[in-house]
Amino acid sequence: MSHTNNPFSVTRRRFGALAAGTLVAGWSAGAHAQEKVVRIGYQKYGTLILLKNKGLLEAKLKPLGYAVRWAEFAAGPQLLEALNAGAIDFGNTGEAPPIFAQAAGAPLVYVGYEPAAPEGEAILVPKNSPLKTVADLKGKTVALNKGSNVHYLLVKALETANVSYTDIKTAFLTPADARAAFERGAVDAWAIWDPFQAAAETTIEARQLTNGTGIVSNYQFYFSTQSFVEKAPDVVDAVLAGVAEIGAWVKANPKAAAAEFSPLIGIPAPILEIALARQQYDVKPITPAVVAQQQQVADAFFKLGLIPKEIRISDAVRALKS
Numbered sequence: 001m002s003h004t005n006n007p008f009s010v011t012r013r014r015f016g017a018l019a020a021g022t023l024v025a026g027w028s029a030g031a032h033a034q035e036k037v038v039r040i041g042y043q044k045y046g047t048l049i050l051l052k053n054k055g056l057l058e059a060k061l062k063p064l065g066y067a068v069r070w071a072e073f074a075a076g077p078q079l080l081e082a083l084n085a086g087a088i089d090f091g092n093t094g095e096a097p098p099i100f101a102q103a104a105g106a107p108l109v110y111v112g113y114e115p116a117a118p119e120g121e122a123i124l125v126p127k128n129s130p131l132k133t134v135a136d137l138k139g140k141t142v143a144l145n146k147g148s149n150v151h152y153l154l155v156k157a158l159e160t161a162n163v164s165y166t167d168i169k170t171a172f173l174t175p176a177d178a179r180a181a182f183e184r185g186a187v188d189a190w191a192i193w194d195p196f197q198a199a200a201e202t203t204i205e206a207r208q209l210t211n212g213t214g215i216v217s218n219y220q221f222y223f224s225t226q227s228f229v230e231k232a233p234d235v236v237d238a239v240l241a242g243v244a245e246i247g248a249w250v251k252a253n254p255k256a257a258a259a260e261f262s263p264l265i266g267i268p269a270p271i272l273e274i275a276l277a278r279q280q281y282d283v284k285p286i287t288p289a290v291v292a293q294q295q296q297v298a299d300a301f302f303k304l305g306l307i308p309k310e311i312r313i314s315d316a317v318r319a320l321k322s
Contacts, residue, residue, distance in 0.1 A: 038228070038235050039069045041079040041091035044265050045195055046220070047114075047281060048092060050246045053260065057242040066235050074174060077101075077147040080223070083108055089228040090239055094121075094149025094193065095219045099298045102316050103307035109229050111318045112222040112240050113290055114247070115280040118212030121150050121193040123157060124182070127205040131188065134161035134209050140188035141169040143178035149218055150191035152297050155304065156215045165304055182206070193218075194275035195267050202271050217293055222283065229318055236318075240283055247281035286317050 038061065042048035051057050052070050061068060073079040076093030077100065083091060084106035101108055123142070125131045131140070134157045144150050158165055171178070171187050175196045182190040183204060192200065200206040212218045222243065224236050250257040258272035265272070294313045301307045 036066045036232075037069050038066050038090060038232070038239065039071065039088045040239070041071050041073050041082055041088040043073055043075065043079065043093075045261065045275075046092060047243050047246050047250070047283075049264060050250065050257065050260060051242050053264070054246065056245060057239060060238045060242055061235060064232075064235055064238060066232070075145055075148060077145070080106060080108065083223060083225060086225075090222070090224045090236070092220055092222045095217065095221065095294060095297055096149050096152045096301075097147055098221060098223065098316070099294075099301055099311070100147045100307060102298075102311045102313075103301075103309055107226045108223045108316055109226050109318050110221055110286050110294075110313070110316055111224050111229065111236055112243070112283045113286055114220040114283055116217040116219060117279045118214070118216060118218050119278040120197070120212070120275070121153050121191070121216075121218050122197050122211040123150075123154065123209045124190045124192060124197065124200055124206040125188065125209055126182070126185070127207050129188070129207065131209060134158065135163055137161075137189060137209070138163050138167045139169075141171055141186075142189045142191055143171045143173045143181050143187040144191040145174060145178070146170075146172040148193070149216075150193055151306075152300065153212050153216050153218070154191045155300055157210050160215055194278055195261075195265060195272055198271050198275040198278075199267050202274065219290065219294070220279075221294075224318075243283045247283055250276065250281045291317055 040048065042052060058068055071082070071088060073082065076097035079091045079093055080097050080101040082088045084101055084104060098108055098110070123134065131137065137158065142154060144154060155165055158168065171181065173181060175192060178190050178192065179196065179200065181187045182200070189209065190200070222240065229236055254273055254276045258269040258276055261272045262269040291313050298307070298311050298313060302310050
């Protein structure tokens with residue numbers, strides 16, 4: 001496999017060049033010379049953005065002598081590129097991005113996960129599409145974000161339907177570009193996650209060929225770096241405690257959470273309520289069973305040549321809890 005096919009092939013030097021004057025410069029300008037900082041990467045949807053908005057983490061970390069710097073990323077692969085480059089200390093993604101990141105040598109450490117949410121990702125087709133089953137995707141074009149959680153959903157759904165991954169065409173697009181291609185008929189199907197999934201199902205009546213139920217777990221994982229875990233384990237624990245607190249609030253107050261998410265994402269609150277109902281929002285320590293399932297993801301990607309080498313998930317886990 002060509003190194004350039006790996007979505008995490010970005011080098012530390014290249015990332016630094018890309019970030020110069022923006023992300024890293026912003027952190028440097030905002031921090032005092034002797035201030036200790038945890039740099040957290042987040043996406044527009046998920047627990048971390050609510051943690052940021054509510055300001056709870058800053059209060060938890062002040063007694064530890066730490067401030068927080070936040071940086072938004074378009075998707076998990078980009079977030080883990082930043083972690084690989086040493087530009088952030090903590091973040092979260094779905095199950096596929098860390099596989100590519102670990103294969104590219106990123107010093108990531110799994111520090112927690114959210115329970116399975118298989119309904120929170122799906123392979124969609126237009127409402128009037130003649131495609132009725134996953135098997136009908138043979139010879140068709142599927143849009144997806146390369147290296148994302150839905151990449152594994154597509155791989156496993158095809159396997160379940162006895163269709164080879166090489167028997168379909170893939171169009172690697174961001175969620176926004178993929179939706180545009182989907183709406184104009186440039187692709188036959190779209191593998192996507194919530195809340196984009198719920199938005200497409202609601203606003204353009206996109207239809208599910210399948211979701212992850214019975215096929216994949218669709219875990220959400222939380223990460224730090226080996227150096228930061230060793231340097232500040234209490235800070236990592238405090239961030240996870242903040243995540244757990246926000247998760248409990250979301251589960252108890254889905255309407256309020258949807259209303260808070262809505263202006264951040266630009267998606268109406270009723271649609272977000274659908275998406276929130278398909279998630280678990282309950283951070284837990286990594287277990288041997290979760291490691292075993294994540295290893296299956298890694299092995300599948302290696303078999304297909306999507307990552308350049310075999311990896312062991314257990315090498316990147318902070319601590320196992322039985």
